[in-house]
Amino acid sequence: MTTKAREDSLSPGDYEALANLRFALRKFTEFSNAEVSNLGLTPQQHQALLAIKGLPPEKEMTVGMLADRLLIAPHSATELVDRLADAGYIERVSSKVDGRRQIVRLMDKTERILAKLSGAHLHEIREMAPELMEALRVLQDRRKLEKIAWMA
Structure with a gap:
């Protein structure tokens, strides 16, 4: 389907649902x-620290992986890691498998900060869940209707 065809098939409800979703996401971001x-x-x-904490326990976060998770350039991730290390939030250690690779780990104080932030964030998400889910439901239902119409 071309961009033009997709634009022509948008309904006022689509715009409303997209606007509602963007508004909810913006409110969460501001919070x-x-x-x-x-x-x-x-x-x-915060995003960097959460990315480190959110990695499965069997994996180790590298600067390159962090760049990928944050959608930033590797040199920007290196600068961010340097600032976080200087502030005492993380430590850099050499990988036991490959000494050339730098592993990034959270400090104990950072674990406490993240627990506090994550608790507040989860509470806010749970409060916003009905609003987010409704916007997503409307958008998903519209897609199902388009698929049914296409198949007919």
């Missing part, structure tokens, strides 16, 4: 930024 700022972190620092 998150305020919470993070209150603890002296930037949103990007």
